[in-house]
Amino acid sequence: MVTRKIIIIGSGPAGYTAAIYASRALLNPLLIAGYKPGGQLMLTTLVENFPGFPDGILGPELMMNMRAQAERFGTEIIDKDVTKVDFSQRPFKVWVEDELYEAWSIIIATGAKPRFLGVKGEQEFLGRGVSTCAPCDAPFFKDMEVIVVGGGDSAMEEALTLTKYAKNVTVVHRRDQLRASKILQERAFKNPKIKFIWSTVVEEIVGDKKVTGVKLRDLKTNQVYFYRCDGVFIAIGYEPNTEIFKGQLEMDEKGYIKVYDQTKTNIEGIFVAGEAADYKYRQAITAAGDGCKAALDAIKYIEDLIAKGIIKD
Ligand code: NAP
Numbered sequence: 001m002v003t004r005k006i007i008i009i010g011s012g013p014a015g016y017t018a019a020i021y022a023s024r025a026l027l028n029p030l031l032i033a034g035y036k037p038g039g040q041l042m043l044t045t046l047v048e049n050f051p052g053f054p055d056g057i058l059g060p061e062l063m064m065n066m067r068a069q070a071e072r073f074g075t076e077i078i079d080k081d082v083t084k085v086d087f088s089q090r091p092f093k094v095w096v097e098d099e100l101y102e103a104w105s106i107i108i109a110t111g112a113k114p115r116f117l118g119v120k121g122e123q124e125f126l127g128r129g130v131s132t133c134a135p136c137d138a139p140f141f142k143d144m145e146v147i148v149v150g151g152g153d154s155a156m157e158e159a160l161t162l163t164k165y166a167k168n169v170t171v172v173h174r175r176d177q178l179r180a181s182k183i184l185q186e187r188a189f190k191n192p193k194i195k196f197i198w199s200t201v202v203e204e205i206v207g208d209k210k211v212t213g214v215k216l217r218d219l220k221t222n223q224v225y226f227y228r229c230d231g232v233f234i235a236i237g238y239e240p241n242t243e244i245f246k247g248q249l250e251m252d253e254k255g256y257i258k259v260y261d262q263t264k265t266n267i268e269g270i271f272v273a274g275e276a277a278d279y280k281y282r283q284a285i286t287a288a289g290d291g292c293k294a295a296l297d298a299i300k301y302i303e304d305l306i307a308k309g310i311i312k313d
Helices: 013-024 039-043 059-072 134-141 153-162 182-190 284-307
Strands: 003-009 030-032 076-078 084-086 092-096 099-108 112-114 145-149 168-172 194-197 200-207 211-218 224-228 231-234 238-240 270-272
Touching: 003 013, 003 092, 003 284, 013 030, 013 039, 013 059, 013 099, 013 284, 030 099, 039 059, 059 076, 099 284, 134 153, 134 231, 145 153, 153 168, 153 182, 153 231, 168 200, 211 231, 270 284
Parallel strands: 003 030, 003 099, 030 076, 099 270, 145 168, 145 231, 168 194
Antiparallel strands: 084 092, 092 099, 112 238, 200 211, 211 224
């Protein structure tokens, strides 16, 4: 088996950008893209906040372009999931089903997934009124009625972002108290466009071609009623896709990989980019930036191994 210089795991903007940089450094990276390559942007429509596309670009098209760019410089891509890793010794080991791959350096770019409510209509209307990203989709809801589900920092940020476009923003929260930080709570309470429906859950998202409303259940009275709205922003948290690295890398209590000095993990030679570590920014462009940084750090690491004579050029 050939031991590779770099394996990149994950194929969102972080993974593909890392691959573009690593392949242009002539390191012949292997990118393990997953069975559903492209990440969260494959589920969006028009992306209007990625610089360089003044008229916007469709999420899937942006990802196919990044992939083509990575392939053009020699990135080898496998569209399968990584099933197991062993980072306890060098070279590092990565399994894709029964197939074993080895590399001196690993870039983890497995991203995160938004949590969903699991109610009727939610997946059906995703991209047609249901969204998990206000910075991406808020401009589509100009002068409209929208709801935000959740009571954490993400929900408050989504609600505040939406007030710039929507006519009214209603936060629907399952308790009568927010979990969000005090500063964000205050900002949301002060904003005249934001109102709250407390102790209430969404039971169904209703629509025809697009969302027309939601069925809400008041948990105190048990009453179910229809609430008219054009958009439903789900902001009940994210889950990093880091399950396969548990016990191998340091993580916080929510499973985000701990970073030291930009992209370095607790294991030398293993780098992380994008939402597997970043719960804060979560943008395509920040993930791409992280991918670039992780690749530059990995390239430097490989060059040092070559200089020390540990591996051959
Ligand atoms: P979070 O803090 O876990 O909050 C999730 C919210 O969704 C909670 O209010 C929770 O309700 C609610 N929720 C969860 N499951 C639900 C369900 N099935 N149905 C209805 N409601 C549900 O997640 P987050 O807001 O995404 O934040 C994640 C982390 O990132 C936090 O540490 C946060 O501080 C951080 N963050 C920071 C910033 C910032 O500093 N600007 C911005 C965004 C995120 P309960 O309250 O009842 O549990």
